[in-house]
């Protein structure tokens with residue numbers, strides 16, 4: 244088995260599915276000739292041609308809207324939005340349409356669309372290139388939100404997303420693109436959407452994370468009896484797995500790199516409070532970024548949650 | 564009803580200075596020797612700024628930087644025509660405009676070094692922060708122009724954007740509103756013919772960008788963007804028209820992005836070196852030098868001196884930028900809202 248980084252793993256998933264399903268087409272800015280600004284689609288236009296890999300004009304709303312039409316017609320479009328911050332001008336297409344084609348047409352038309360976009364901080368890029376506003380998308384019924392945490396998961400989850408009957412936002416943690424290498428099987432395998440993964444077993448405290456925070460959490464919990472859950476799908480999230488772990492440990496720390504207020508941690512905490520409050524031996528703590536816009540390079544390290552804050556929260560719930 | 568023509572349109576292209584540096588006397592704008600000298604020095608300042616910024620990025624002293632190489636005439640020439648009260652809504656690749664308008668150079672470098680405090684324009688300079696989300700600044704300019712009109716001010720609002728931005732919905736919406744309300748605006752498109760790896764022909768099926776203005780009910784003109792006099796003339800005329808109540812103008816500066824999209828890009832992957840070489844021959848600074856030389860106002864020594872002068876200015880700015888203390892973590896909270904929320908107050912204390 245080959246050791247791949249996440250860029251290569253995602254590329255493999257796209258190539259595999261394009262090879263086996265002629266409905267799969269890619270569209271976005273710079274995805275063809277340039278192979279995408281992170282090279283995720285490298286080589287695909289050469290292999291599958293410019294009818295299946297479309298270099299589009301600069302128009303996120305147009306890209307998203309067009310993909311909806313393609314999906315309704317029976318194709319399986321994959322859009323690449325260059326950075327999460329540029330999905331904002333496509334909100335109308337995504338929220339008012341992609342997420343509602345099925346319900347609005349009562350199933351006569353559907354929208355099996357995958358929206359891929361790099362997301363998250365820590366790459367010292369310009370403004371709007373390090374956003375993590377995943378919770379916004381999780382509030383929209385009719386849309387699934389998936390966040391891989393490494394190459395193996397990325398390939399398996401993307402293959403599932405490509406076969407899913409509904410629109411899926413696939414958030415690729417930019418900081419991890421080339422940070423982690425893992426064994427990735429060459430052929431086909433799928434990782435089911437909606438299922439969390441126990442990334443590390445433990446008994447005294449549950450830590451829930453996703454995306455690039457998972458990597459930080461796994462380093463920070465060294466020496467603690469912590470169970471780490473990699474959520475992988477945020478919408479719908481694996482309530483059963485979170486509850487099972489919390490019932491066992493009695494403590495919950497949620498770590499995300501988005502701002503605290505109305506971040507996805509709030510949804511997890513509220514669900515645990517509703518379903519398992521009597522199992523808790525300490526308050527649920529959230530380790531998050533502060534409620535400020537994502538800063539540029541000079542301050543980004545003070546913005547993203549670091550190991551100290553994660554350990555601080557662990558100590559707090561363990562000593563409660 | 565017969566099939567009749569209900570409209571015929573033409574789009575003009577303006578050039579003043581040809582590639583040999585000869586100016587068309589009928590089209591040459593009124594500029595004093597001193598003003599022309601100043602334009603030349605600003606273009607060189609922009610060139611040196613750009614060279615230094617790219618070098619700083621390579622040395623890890625600033626972050627990702629989008630070069631302006633080749634676009635000096637389109638930026639200096641247009642900004643040179645502005646009046647002090649005018650407003651500018653830029654994209655992120657018009658540092659030549661900033662330099663012409665006197666934006667502090669150290670701050671430009673500080674911004675590309677990853678410090679957002681540097682986006683604060685000095686009082687009296689009505690230049691909005693860099694807009695990274697392509698094209699989304701265009702409607703802001705429309706709104707400022709509505710406010711100018713409401714206040715009966717003599718100002719004109721100018722917005723800059725690239726060829727790629729003309730594909731965005733915000734371009735359409737902004738142009739349309741400007742036409743409908745006949746606003747005191749100038750839309751300045753830096754058509755450098757590339758949007759990262761996407762060439763102009765994938766951006767539009769039209770033969771020019773200027774002709775798009777026709778559909779919004781106002782004038783569009785294509786100018787030779789490497790001809791500083793043409794750019795200046797078109798901008799000045801558009802500004803005068805706008806100030807006189809004649810409504811908006813769209814100016815397409817046809818130029819070329821001679822460098823990579825940013826320091827994080829490798830244009831060699833997607834465009835032929837012959838094309839770049841061709842445009843290197845059309846360097847806007849060389850063209851102005853040929854003009855000056857024919858008038859006995861330029862020698863190679865003159866360039867060396869002007870470049871040295873520019874280099875001193877830029878090097879001072881680099882020192883100034885590097886002496887700025889990094890922001891304190893608490894500055895994360897600066898200016899998010901006029902007053903901190905209770906939660907932000909707690910978060911700031913807990914840093």
Ligand SMILES: Cc1ncc(C[n+]2csc(CCOP(=O)(O)OP(=O)(O)O)c2C)c(N)n1
Nearest residue numbers: 329656695696697725726727728757758759
């Ligand atoms: C809305 C949006 N989409 C994508 C990007 C990523 N991006 C940055 S610059 C650029 C190309 C812009 O082309 P153009 O408008 O021609 O300006 P230029 O870069 O050539 O100055 C792209 C796609 C962005 N910044 N904003």
Ligand SMILES: [Mg+2]
Nearest residue numbers: 725726757758
């Ligand atoms: Mg361009």
